[in-house]
Amino acid sequence: MTDFRNLSGKFAIVGVAESDELGTLPHKSALQLHMEAARNAIADAGLKKSDIDGVFSAGRQMSTETAEYMGLRPRYIDGTMVGGCSFLHHVQHAMAAINAGLCEVALITHGESGRSRLAMPNMSAPKDSLLWQFEVPYGIVFPFTAYGFIATRHMHEYGTTQEQLAEVAVATRAWARLNPKANQRGPLTVDDVMKSPVLAWPFHVLDCCLVTDGGGACIVTSAERAKDLKKKPVYILGTGEGMGHCWINQMPDFTAATGATISGPQAFAMSGVTRKDIDVAMFYDAFTITPILALEDLGFCKKGEGGAFIAGQRTAPGGDFPMNTNGGGLSYAHTGMYGMFIILEAVRQVRGECGERQVKDAEVALAHGLGGIFSAAATMILANAPQA
Amino acid sequence: MADLKHLAPTPTPETKPFWEGAKRHELMLPRCKSCGKHHFYPRSDCPFCWSNDLEWVKASGKGKLHTFSIPQRPIMGIPGPFIAAIVELEEGPRIATNLIGVDPDPKNLRCDMEVEVVFDDLTDTVSLPKFRPVSKSA
Secondary structure: OHHHHHHOEEEEEEEEEOOOOOOOOOOOHHHHHHHHHHHHEEEEEEEHHHOOEEEEEOOOOOOOOHHOOOOOOEEEOOOOOOOOOHHHHHHHHHHHHOOOOOHHHHHHEEEEEOOOOOOOOOOOOOOOOOHHOOHHHHHOOOHHHHHHHHHHHHHHHHOHHHHHHHHHHHHHHHOOOOOOOOOOOOOOHHHHHOOOOOOEEEEEOOOOOOOOEEEEEEEEEEEEHHHHOOOOEEEEEEEEEEOOOOHHHOOOOOOOOHHHHHHHHHHHHOOOHHHHHOOOOEOOOOOOOHHHHHHOOOOOOOOOOOOHHOOOOOOOOOOOOOOOOOHHHHHHOOOOOOOHHHHHHHHHHHHHOOHHHHHOOEEEEEEEEEEOOOOEEEEEEEEOOOOO | OOOOOOOOOOOOOOOOHHHHHHHHHOOOOEEEOOOOOOOOOOOOOOOOOOOOEEEEEEOOEEEEEEEEEEEEEEEEEOOOOEEEEEEOOOOOOOEEEOOOOOOHHHHHOOOOOEEEEEEOOOOOOEEEEEEEEEEOOO
């Protein structure tokens, strides 16, 4: 059996792209968004459609549907669906599949008509489901209600404040202002967040992610195959995945993502890098509490200190901990399953393609996603060389 | 009161005794006869030790407000603002619920405050366990 840690640096992400457009796209179906992103990512990699022999996607009723729409007949297919971080899981699964000889060029795609709801599968829970029996009758339906549980408990146990939550939105917006593709690029202050309407206490509207349409795709292959492609390979030094629960009523600890405490140590151990080596970090930010927990759960600060870590705009442009440099789910794009966009930005930072928002000398990037309500987690460490 | 009949869930075999208990205004929990632990939501087997030797016991109905959020607008016909909550039962397991009998204002609420079960008769066949703060005079 292969020790997965020995695969550090043996695989690379060689192509990344969004769909042709992001935002409000009532003229495009979810499947078209998958297609556009895949077409753009394969061009970014300098590969051809015929090179693809593995397809990974999430969010459709059948995972063969995306491949069918794109006219692909891969020899390997993976439809792991664990929510917004599914695509980070797909990267690890692609490495395992390539290592086993099951495919060579893995296409991972995302497309979601999150705002316009065109050709979206019906994900509603039936009345005998666990969700309907134990959450829906209490109005626990939308993510903001459940994520609010986590913020409230974190505030209670550690004294985290709504102002600290607002700092996350403000720092993220400052990055979005440097990204031409970001949805929201206007100035934002802590006061603006605090004065925005309360959606579900303790969250104001501006503590919550956008709801947009869009797609994204990335291509994973072996480091060997990556050498001769169009772009400089971005090497995968470490990956890890985990889960704590599925539904919010089963969350083991309301102040920590248990899945992240499983995925993070695996990714770091495999990569051989330390927290200090991370030049830029992408954390899933469906709500302002989410990156605060990620900082704690991945060991960048002690449990309970995430709010203080963020305060003072340390994660904003010019700060010593550049985070969510694309503008995040809070200000750049959030289709519903945001995780793909974390991968794209981490790769682009390591490539040095980020223009005005480029983090100087970014050699090692961390990408960390969550799925469901802090349920599943996946962590990935990327670098511009196969060894840190 | 808003008519919320459309929210009534359909029990499954492993959850039926819970919903039958709720109809009698009793909060029933599965308990493992092998390891002694209560669990919730009800499962066919103990999630801790995988024994299928379970019994149903009546819970005290007492617990603590573990955490909450307060959606401001109506959701699924439930008028806003309302208090969505996770209650930690005296027996150990946590349950998702609503906190009622108190103004939905964070000033009135504190994590770990003591709460007790009350039953909301949603339809002729389904009653939902909800919780209210334990009154200070009690």
